[in-house]
Structures are given as structure tokens and as C-alpha cells.
Amino acid sequence: MRRLWLPGGLVLLVVLVALAAPLLGLPDPIRQDVAQRLAGPMPGSPLGRDEFGRDVLSRLVWGARVSLAVAFASAAIACALGTLLGLVGGWFRGIGELLAVRSMDILLCFPPVLLALLVVTLLGPGAGTLMLVLAVLYLPGFVRLTYAEVLSARSHDYVEAVRALGAPTGRILLRTVLPNVAGPVLVQISLAVASAVVLESGLSFLGLGVVPPEPSWGLMIRGARATMAQAPLLLLWPCLALSLTILAMNLLCDALRDAVDPRTARPAPPRWVDRLLPGLLPAPREEAVLAVQGLTIGIDTPHGAIRPVEDVSFSVRAGETLAIVGESGSGKSLTATAIMGLLPPAARPVAGAAWFQGRDLLRLEEAERRRLRGGPVAMVFQDPMSSLNPVHRIGEQVAEAIRAHRRVSAKEAASRAVALLRRVGIADPERRARAWPHELSGGMRQRVMIAMAVANDPALLIADEPTTALDVTVQAQILDLLAGLQRETGMALVFITHNLGVVAEIADRVAVMYAGQVVEQGAVAEVFAAPRHPYTRALLAAVPEGEGIAAGIPGTVPPPQDWPRGCRFAPRCPRAAPACALPQVLAEQGGRAVRCIRADEPAVAA
Numbered sequence: 001m002r003r004l005w006l007p008g009g010l011v012l013l014v015v016l017v018a019l020a021a022p023l024l025g026l027p028d029p030i031r032q033d034v035a036q037r038l039a040g041p042m043p044g045s046p047l048g049r050d051e052f053g054r055d056v057l058s059r060l061v062w063g064a065r066v067s068l069a070v071a072f073a074s075a076a077i078a079c080a081l082g083t084l085l086g087l088v089g090g091w092f093r094g095i096g097e098l099l100a101v102r103s104m105d106i107l108l109c110f111p112p113v114l115l116a117l118l119v120v121t122l123l124g125p126g127a128g129t130l131m132l133v134l135a136v137l138y139l140p141g142f143v144r145l146t147y148a149e150v151l152s153a154r155s156h157d158y159v160e161a162v163r164a165l166g167a168p169t170g171r172i173l174l175r176t177v178l179p180n181v182a183g184p185v186l187v188q189i190s191l192a193v194a195s196a197v198v199l200e201s202g203l204s205f206l207g208l209g210v211v212p213p214e215p216s217w218g219l220m221i222r223g224a225r226a227t228m229a230q231a232p233l234l235l236l237w238p239c240l241a242l243s244l245t246i247l248a249m250n251l252l253c254d255a256l257r258d259a260v261d262p263r264t265a266r267p268a269p270p271r272w273v274d275r276l277l278p279g280l281l282p283a284p285r286e287e288a289v290l291a292v293q294g295l296t297i298g299i300d301t302p303h304g305a306i307r308p309v310e311d312v313s314f315s316v317r318a319g320e321t322l323a324i325v326g327e328s329g330s331g332k333s334l335t336a337t338a339i340m341g342l343l344p345p346a347a348r349p350v351a352g353a354a355w356f357q358g359r360d361l362l363r364l365e366e367a368e369r370r371r372l373r374g375g376p377v378a379m380v381f382q383d384p385m386s387s388l389n390p391v392h393r394i395g396e397q398v399a400e401a402i403r404a405h406r407r408v409s410a411k412e413a414a415s416r417a418v419a420l421l422r423r424v425g426i427a428d429p430e431r432r433a434r435a436w437p438h439e440l441s442g443g444m445r446q447r448v449m450i451a452m453a454v455a456n457d458p459a460l461l462i463a464d465e466p467t468t469a470l471d472v473t474v475q476a477q478i479l480d481l482l483a484g485l486q487r488e489t490g491m492a493l494v495f496i497t498h499n500l501g502v503v504a505e506i507a508d509r510v511a512v513m514y515a516g517q518v519v520e521q522g523a524v525a526e527v528f529a530a531p532r533h534p535y536t537r538a539l540l541a542a543v544p545e546g547e548g549i550a551a552g553i554p555g556t557v558p559p560p561q562d563w564p565r566g567c568r569f570a571p572r573c574p575r576a577a578p579a580c581a582l583p584q585v586l587a588e589q590g591g592r593a594v595r596c597i598r599a600d601e602p603a604v605a606a
């Protein structure tokens with residue numbers, strides 16, 4: 001919201017000055033004084049006089065009333081009508097689409113000036129006619145934009161979900177679809193207003209707009225053009241007013257778009273101290289492919305700054321699998337996306353390092369990151385359907401993954417893609433390569449994603465819950481596939497999951513995360529045989545029930561802003577003691593690490 005203040009204030013100032021024109025005691029903007037023609041700044045006329053000796057400041061302020069009224073009104077009419085027609089056309093399709101959208105295509109066939117001439121001939125020139133002409137000119141833009149956005153929005157699951165709830169169509173359109181198309185429409189408004197102010201000058205110049213001697217910025221520019229050589233400043237003032245107003249409008253609409261759409265949050269600017277940190281941090285001691293040290297992620301939310309991941313450290317060697325396990329909201333995905341350099345825009349690593357082949361992944365330039373991603377460092381996501389492009393064939397997508405990092409011909413990439421599909425266990429890969437993503441089962445799609453991830457022989461593969469959406473049989477096949485690929489290539493694997501059964505099957509070591517911190521870490525066999533943190537014990541105790549990992553633990557992971565200062569698990573811990581109110585450190589001993597002050601006390605039933 002803070003970003004609205006400056007552009008909002010500027011636009012408000014321009015509008016208030018225009019509205020207050022009669023109260024400002026300015027000279028009559030129409031009264032001519034030929035003796036003062038093109039006079040420079042003088043007492044009573046700080047911006048001088050124009051080609052008819054009229055006061056420039058007065059015409060600028062009064063002209064703002066006409067220019068802004070024309071621009072705002074035409075953009076508002078086009079936006080209201082265009083959005084409505086686009087919504088109807090995109091949602092109902094059929095006859096609604098024909099009337100709303102195809103009629104706009106016909107309108108677009110008319111040259112704008114011809115259209116303007118037609119309307120002016122019918123209605124006569126003037127500001128009112130100009131509003132109508134501009135509204136008609138901008139209408140197709142709003143209709144087509146809203147129509148395209150609605151078509152895209154209606155195929156999304158969140159729209160299907162409200163339909164499944166039985167919500168009436170009007171409510172779905174107003175409460176679900178409209179807020180999602182509001183962002184682009186707001187940007188279109190700012191473009192329409194800006195363009196209307198400029199077009200007003202052009203159409204007035206042709207005698208199709210504001211009728212002289214009524215002042216408008218467009219007419220001022222037109223008049224100043226004729227005397228540009230003698231009095232260049234006359235051109236400067238209306239152009240300056242025009243440019244500043246357009247700039248303020250664009251900034252305001254951008255800020256409004258960000259306010260209505262939380263996904264468009266601005267990326268947090270990198271801090272200069274972060275750039276210096278790599279030189280200050282000690283190099284990793286061990287021979288790890290990936291060594292994450294003290295990773296801390298900060299997010300600026302509307303409710304204040306949070307640190308959903310704090311002081312996370314782990315490492316993984318070649319040929320080794322590290323599982324990161326924890327309940328939903330424990331910070332697993334943020335940790336993975338930070339390593340890949342794919343954090344959401346509002347988030348940034350505020351401390352720590354992620355060493356990979358001697359480079360700190362957290363502080364690489366974007367171009368360097370791009371070279372690593374999909375090459376030496378690859379990632380497999382949870383939902384293969386949304387990760388695959390629906391309009392490209394499977395083979396093309398795998399080939400594209402190869403060509404992103406290797407200079408090979410299209411033919412060679414295509415044949416390598418087929419070989420990769422075969423390698424990940426897809427039967428009849430030649431035929432499957434020509435299939436579309438929607439023609440494959442979930443398990444097949446995940447195999448395709450894995451084929452794309454290993455296409456360039458990564459040294460490190462991060463798999464973020466790759467089997468969560470799959471049934472148990474397919475899940476086991478995918479785990480076998482990953483283990484087989486790892487044996488073949490010797491890549492290091494970081495496997496994110498909330499399923500301890502999967503951890504037991506695939507991982508060598510495990511890092512248990514709770515509320516943004518690693519609470520226990522060690523070899524899977526040791527941790528599973530003798531868990532030391534009460535949270536790990538509770539997770540393991542919950543497994544036999546087969547009801548998900550948190551079934552045996554009362555409560556849920558609290559949101560980051562509610563985390564206690566001391567042990568974050570204490571409010572849910574059966575063994576909490578007064579000393580747990582103090583911050584806990586991750587104490588390391590013999591390859592095991594535990595963040596609990598009572599870890600060495602004999603385990604009692606939790």
C-alpha cells in the first residue's frame with residue numbers, strides 16, 4: 001500500500017489543481033492580448049503569454065480540466081463497457097462471444113481517424129464528442145484483453161473449485177474471475193488514459209476535438225508547434241504537464257495492480273552486505289557437492305518481516321541422498337528454491353551460504369544461475385502436470401531441456417530425448433515423444449520431468465516432493481528410478497518429503513525440519529533407530545497409524561510470525577521444560593545433530 005502514496009498523491013494533486021482552477025484567481029484563459037504576444041515570464045504571468053497573448057499558466061490549469069476529463073472519462077467508459085463485454089464473451093462463449101468479441105474485431109477494421117470523423121460528423125466537435133470517440137477507440141482493447149484473461153482464468157482449478165461449491169455465475173464472475181483479471185485491466189487503463197491525453201491533442205489538431213479557444217493541453221501543444229522557433233518554452237509546459245501526468249498515472253496503475261494481486265510483489269532488493277558476505281564466510285571443510293551453511297530466508301509481508309527459514313545447515317556428498325523431512329510450513333520448499341535461486345519475489349536469503357562446486361549459489365548473478373539450473377543443478381517439482389507446458393509435445397520439451405545447455409542440432413536433441421525417455425522407463429518412447437502432456441498418466445509425466453532434470457547429467461538433483469501426487473505403486477517405481485539414476489551417474493540427491501516411509505526407502509541421511517529450523521540430522525538408520533528430538537520421535541510414532549506424519553502430534557506448525565523465541569516445538573512438546581524458553585542451538589556430536597536441550601535425557605514415551 002505504501003507504494004500507492006507517491007503516484008496516488010501526484011495524480012490527486014493534478015486533479016485537485018484542475019478542479020480548483022476557478023478558485024485560484026488566475027487570469028481569464030481565453031482573453032487575448034495581442035500586444036503581449038509570445039511575451040516571456042512576467043509579473044502576473046509566470047509562464048509568459050502564448051501566440052494570442054493569453055496567460056500560459058492559466059491555460060495550463062484550465063486545460064488540465066478538459067484534457068483530464070476527456071482522458072479519464074473515455075478510459076472509464078471503455079474500461080467499464082469493455083470489461084463487461086469481455087467477461088460475458090469469455091465466460092459464456094457462443095452468442096455472447098460472437099456479439100461481444102467479434103463486433104470489436106469489426107470495429108478494429110475501421111481506421112481510427114475515419115471512425116472519429118464519422119462520430120464528429122454525426123455529433124459535432126467538442127469535448128463530449130471527443131470522450132465518445134476515444135471511448136469507442138479504446139473499447140476493443142479492453143474487450144479483447146478481458147476476454148483473453150477470462151478464457152485463461154476459467155480453466156484454472158480455483159474457478160472450477162468455486163463452481164463445484166455451487167456458486168452462482170454472477171458471483172463467480174464478480175468475486176473470482178474479475179479480481180484475477182483486474183491486474184492487466186488496470187495496466188490497460190493507465191495506457192488508455194495516457195494515450196487519450198496524447199490523442200486529444202491530435203484530434204483537436206484535426207478539428208475533431210476540443211474547439212478553440214477553449215483551453216486544452218492538446219490545443220496548447222498544437223498552438224506552440226507553430227511558434228516553436230520564437231518561443232520554445234510554450235511547447236515545454238504542456239508537454240511537461242502531459243508527461244508528468246502520464247508517468248504518475250502509469251505508476252499509480254502499476255501500484256494498484258500490485259495491491260490487488262499479491263503475486264506481483266516486487267523482488268526484495270539485494271543488500272550490499274549480502275554481496276560482501278561470501279568473502280567473509282569460511283569455505284566448506286568437507287568434500288560435499290552441496291554444503292548449505294546457516295541459510296536464513298527473510299520475507300517482507302504486509303504484516304512485517306518474517307524469517308520462515310533460519311540457520312539451516314546441511315551437506316550432501318556425491319552419490320548420497322539427503323532427505324529433508326517436516327510438516328507442511330516447516331520451510332522445506334523455501335530452502336530448495338533458495339538453493340535453485342527461484343525464491344518468490346518477496347523473499348531473499350538474508351544470511352548463510354549454499355556452496356556448490358566452490359560457488360555460493362545464494363549470491364550468483366542471474367546469468368550464472370541460469371547456466372547452472374537444468375545443467376549441473378537440476379530440480380524435479382511436485383506437480384508434473386503444471387510443470388509441463390501443455391502446448392508442446394513431450395519429446396520437444398525434453399529436447400528443449402537438452403538444447404538449453406548443449407549446442408546440438410534439433411535432430412540430435414530429438415533422438416537424445418527419445419533415449420532419455422527410454423532411460424526413465426517410458427515404454428515405446430518414440431511414440432510417447434509425440435504425445436501431449438495431457439495424454440500421459442501422472443507417473444509418466446513425473447518420469448518425463450525426471451528425464452528433463454537429468455538430461456544434462458546434473459551433479460546435484462533436488463526433488464521437491466516428487467511422489468506426493470502419485471499412488472503408492474507408482475511412487476515406489478519413481479523412487480526406484482531415482483535410485484537407479486543416482487547409481488548410474490553418482491549425482492547427489494536432496495529429496496524433500498513429508499513421508500518417513502519414503503525417507504527410509506531412499507535416503508542415506510535425513511534432516512528433520514520444524515518451523516524453519518533443522519531440529520535433528522543424521523544417518524537415516526541411526527535417527528530412525530534412536531530419535532533424539534521429541535519432534536522426530538513424534539513423527540516416527542505417528543507413522544504406524546498410517547494417517548500422515550502429523551497424526552500423532554497435537555496442533556500444527558504455527559505461522560512464522562507466531563514462533564516462540566526459544567524452542568519452536570515447545571508449545572507442542574510433551575517434554576517442554578522452563579529452559580526451553582531460551583533459543584536452542586543445533587548441537588553436533590558424532591555425525592548427529594540435535595536442537596534440543598533435553599536430547600541427552602533418557603527417552604520417555606512422548
Ligand SMILES: Nc1ncnc2c1ncn2[C@@H]1O[C@H](COP(=O)(O)OP(=O)(O)OP(=O)(O)O)[C@@H](O)[C@H]1O
Pocket residue numbers: 299301308326327328329330331332333334335344346347498559560
Ligand atoms: N511468498 C511467501 N510469502 C509469505 N510467506 C511465505 C511465502 N512463501 C512461503 N511462506 C511461508 O513460509 C513458510 C515455509 O513455507 P514452505 O513452502 O517452505 O513450507 P514447506 O515445508 O515446503 O510446506 P509444504 O510441505 O506444504 O510445501 C510457511 O509458513 C509459508 O506460509
